[in-house]
Amino acid sequence: MLEIRNLSVSFKDKNVLQDLNLKIEEGKILGILGKNGAGKTTFFESLYQSQKYNGEILWQNKKILRENISYLETENYFYPYITGREYLSYFSKEKLAKTIELAEKFQLPLDKYVQYYSSGMKKKLALIGMLMLDKPINILDEPFNGVDFEGVHLLYDIILELKQNNKTVIISSHIIETLFHTCDRIVTLENGKISNIFEKESFEELKHFKF
């Protein structure tokens, strides 16, 4: 279980996250909903241990380590002048066939240099790389941004497959519908605090929810 206890982050005088408490079981998908500046990315950076924080973040009752987490950021960059195929070849050789298959499903031009990919293509390639790391906790910050219609449906399948493999997934998105399709629970973040928690049965309420 991923357990977050009294998580607080402040920059100078501003409290970006205030006393956050959350428990996420393995194999569950948590959605984070919040306006710009609500603290979503700071929350993810804290989980990824690249942000100083007060409080505790525990994975299976021990302090969480970066090696337990894979984190797909909003913006993705790659080493220049390497092709998509070369990028994927750095990941496990045993999984290369599966990786290539996934990239072909996403219709990625694997022999093209990655810097010439569109932002949606970069997102897809970064996602494949992230999946290959095979970590128990997966953070997806705005994974649907810039991804085409077909890509969004593939992404739904990928997230559900992660759930079936008992992975913990945390997703943020501006598009509520994408969270409805994938999450077991959705929390809303307002001014650095969790303002509401919606279980799957009460997602309908979110359609009329206003911040």
Place this chain on the structure above:
Amino acid sequence: MIIELPEIYLYPLLYFSLVLVFHINRKDIPFLKKIFIHNWRLIIFLESAIIYTIILMANINYKIEKFGLMMFGSVVLLCFLQPKPQPFPTLQWNFISNDLFEWKSYLRKNTWMFILTYLIIIASAYYPASLILCGIFLLDYLSHVYEHNENKEMLEVYFKKMSFKYKIYKNLIFFNSLLLPTYIVFIIINFNESLYLLYYIFFMNLYFLLIITRKYKLYHHHEKSSYFSIIVFIEFFTYSMLIIPAFIMIRLHMKEAQQNINQYVGN
């Protein structure tokens, strides 16, 4: 030690080639066209002329002669030499291992400049002074090989496969194999001056180690690049020249870089 070129006309040629390299690499010409609508060529001329004049006249071994003035005339031509809108076709360099991705990427981006520079570096073995001078200019190019950062996922899988020390070892072997023809030519032509070569090998390798270890010392997954600047060049140049400070700095860099990598890869 005073380093002197064998012929006086080589100074203008050398410094003009530096100005030419600066001009070819400049990216601000479209900007200058917008700001100085009618005078942008004059601005380009003035900048190039000032650089050429300063470095030429600052050289104590140079006395004004007609070749220097002729080269000054060539600086005017630079105003009419504009970067191509489409990049030159480049080679793929696929024979280079993916483990040396920094070199592969750099060579793909700078294929023709690399080939030209490489030929100059080999030719520089003709004379001890040219070997040292060209080596110094090579360092500036070399610094940019390790400027970009790979993303955190690539870093993690890369260092799960090989240790940081092994990466350095592989890169060092590759770098020295590139310089091997220069070493050999120098020994053949200037066998009695082998001490220069020994210093050159130390100097180049120490600088190389400083650059590669700096990359991972500074690595952060938010930064696409480790942003190399002239200050870093001067700092590392001085360390490498003095040799012992370079050894100390490399040791410190290695330690910090290893700690940084461990944060992403685990132990």
